[in-house]
Amino acid sequence: MALSTMIYSHLPAAQSSLTTLSIIRANQALVLDRPQTEPSNRASRLAESVLSHLHLHVEAPPRTTLPQSHWASYSEEKLSTPTISPKEVIAHKWREIHGSTDWDNLLDPLHPWLRREIVKYGEFAQATYDAFDFDSFSEFCGSCRYNRNNLFDKLGLCRNGYTVSRYIYAMSHIDIPRWLERSHLVDTWSKDSNWIGYVAVSDDEETRRIGRRDIVVAWRGTVAPSEWYEDMQRKLESFGQGKAKVEHGFHSIYTSKSDSTRYNKSSASEQVMREVKSIVESYRKKGEEVSLTITGHSLGGALALLNAYEAASTIPNLPVSVISFGAPRVGNIAFRDQLHQLGVKTLRVVTKQDIVPRTPGLVFNESLQRFEDITGTLGWVYTHVGAELKLDVRSSPFLKHGFNLTGFHSLETYLHLVDGFLSTTSPFRSDARRDVALVNKACDILVEDLKVPHCWYQFANKGLVCNGHGRWVKPTRDPEDIPSPVREENVHKFAVGTQSQVVLEPRYNIA
Template sequence: MTSAAAVPTSLLRPAVNTAHAARVSVLAPTNKAHLGNLEHLFRNRGAVESTATAAAAPVQPVRRRRQAPLLRLPSFLKRARGDVAAIATQEEQVYLSPRLFQPVPPDGPSPRGDIAAAWQRLHGADGWRGLLDPLHPDLRREIVRYGEFVDAAYGAFLARPDAAPGDADAVRVPLHDPAYRVTAPLFATSSVGLPSLLALAAPCAAQRTSLVGYVAVCENQDEVRRMGRRDIVIALRGTCTVLEWAENVRAGLVPATEAADAAPSTGDASAPKVECGFWNLYKTAGDGSPSLSEMVVSEVRMLLKKYEGEEVSITVTGHSLGAALAVLIADELAGDGGAPTPVAVFSFGGPRVGNRAFAERVEARGARVLRVVNAHDVVPHLPPRPGGRWYADVGRELRLDSRASPYLRPDADAGCCHDLEAYIHLVDGFLSSHCPFRANAKRSILRLLKNQGANVKQLYISKAVDMRVRLDAVDMPGSPLGRLGTPPSTVLECVH
């Protein structure tokens, strides 16, 4: 196993030095700069980034092989014919990078750097010391990448919301990363059910067992070498069903033991306890199907046995409810015994899971937890902890601020502040708590416009409409973009 001492010097120094931070604060990008980026998005789709010299080098078009694209693009995003003008001024070279929204060719080399010698630190071997503020570029790419795994879990559920464990072979997960293969879908079962009359009236809402995520493993040898290990990913979506909401509000603490039906209790603070609803979803078995806990442990054990002798990591990632379940999974896998396989959690907008004793148990077992939190998201503050009692946070925190985004309105609503795509957008633009949103962020804002049109500043909405942007067929309350739709089968391409 690679030791932390073998970390390259590039990872040990901050991602943004003091001089650079001062320069960024002086030359903070303006609205004109970000509007210019929209121009590059829609008019210069095929451009590549010019060199950082005083005289800009000619921009060369990206060559694409004739292979099936990783993700389909709307027709209006197809690369325009003709030459693309080079960026004129030095300031534009810094802040108007035409790669801001440009997709990397899906069949080309990975845009991510080699992290084989540093992956242990990137996955929390020393608690992410020195990597969070400023945020190291390689860690940013890792967080965004795992956010896209969670997005695929949402996509799988929305494609088959009625999927059951017996339909596992029919579940299709729209993975963003072709280097990984899904080995097993995951289902969670609620311990409560709707009254019989309501169940008859709404059979879909009464479904107790629902597709909640999946297990995937990296099978591309080039990617395994780049990452320095074979990565097993467990990705979990957030709350989507009525019965999951019912479990969410069961905030009483129960012992973190195998007794799934343990009675809520607030006594004996020295015993590890977790939120009742989360524990029930994790440990409750369905009709003729195992619990989520049994599914995960069984699948991971099988994969560890299959790749015995290799360096393997287990990465659990989730959003909202999925973030809470990710902590429970990491706690169990880290304490499962056997070979000491590193277990890391990258969670987005996750609520508190258990008490202080539980948090200490998770850390004592060696599970590394990084919580990505938006300062204006209310979910990470739930369940409340009056006087600092009962509930406690686990692991390290990467705190973001949705008001730092130049695209989102400062009064963005609670749904936007908790939205997964908004989280990924904020991570991609985060430099440090003392720097503005990075203007050369590479992730497309098209998905943000699609999901949160009512919370995007009118300046950018109007610009998109003026350029006759046609997004996916989607309802955007309060935005004229809702009337400019393309077929719903379209999938937007995002890069990091």
């Protein structure tokens, strides 16, 4: 039976119950209009008891207090400071940045070039959250809001110098409808699949800067539990050769397919591998050096490892690295050893206070802001792989240190901490430029003095617009942003910028 916990922190009182289904949830609804002061006391005590139940220890860190004048001058300055620094040419050092020396002497202190690359890949992972359609009243719930040709433009990521070549969709054979991230509507883009990530390729300019043609695969971490909650008998599943085993749920998401679906006639694994192989071949024919960098946060970090294993196993001489954020453990020791033998270089970015990387099989449902324990309390042999960049919430003067499951695990918190990390003995980087406000996009962890609303990433009127008759309606999606399995499946896409010949299925064939 899975370990299970609910925490509700309310004003004026907090309530809790320990049941048998595992949920840890910080209720944010009431935090909106008042500062987090007293309320967290009782919730914190409950959280401590949960953590003790999980055999975890989370330190109660000392509170850093800065004078209000500090925040005033910070805010003034911030308004007129660009978020982007000049880029360095890293062509001669890219192999080390991607782990050829197992990141020896690059992590502490953190090499500034590596820092920038970690943030770049983290932003690719963040894009899978920011563009995901969570709207259960949309017929496109579970898809990406934008087509691959304008994804980076919509999210302001064009500056990273990559172009998306393909979207990846995943499903799971066991359907648990009440957990599924899918539309309430009858007629929808897909009943079975969710957008789970994408493949992108560096453009010529970025390729020159980083010394090789880089393929990125970014895996979405948001967990629609149908994607992993196969059954209550959680178990390890064989993967690859020999004794390597990985968590059953991650394996299912990565490998499930069904001819009766629109988007998973091939599995996520097949989709991504076909695309990566095709791109590698294409650029190798041109005599270019090619690398594969796989990234993901939370569950996405787990999928990244499976993907890396498969890519390294099947594509000869391809440098494969993984940069994961807050990822849970995925497989057994044999899996780790084989990854090592295959030459996969893994940099796990973890935050000391985040419990996900510390608990086998614990993943996080971003949309529900809830943790789910998928491994139970079995004495599993799951193990972490690769090198670790360890961050500490306490290092940032911008973050509240009070217990905050959502905030500690949020990818934006990770990116903020990476941006400010110099070394384990140095204070937060004073010239860190990443916009601090981003941290509160989907959580409430910035100190109140910064005056940034919590969970602020939202659409005006939940996407409703007032039409000419004064009626509030959901606008139709731009035809080019409507997902099409044909477009995803059959078109050669890494010839970037070429207009695909698309045959839309009848329902979505909007002229």
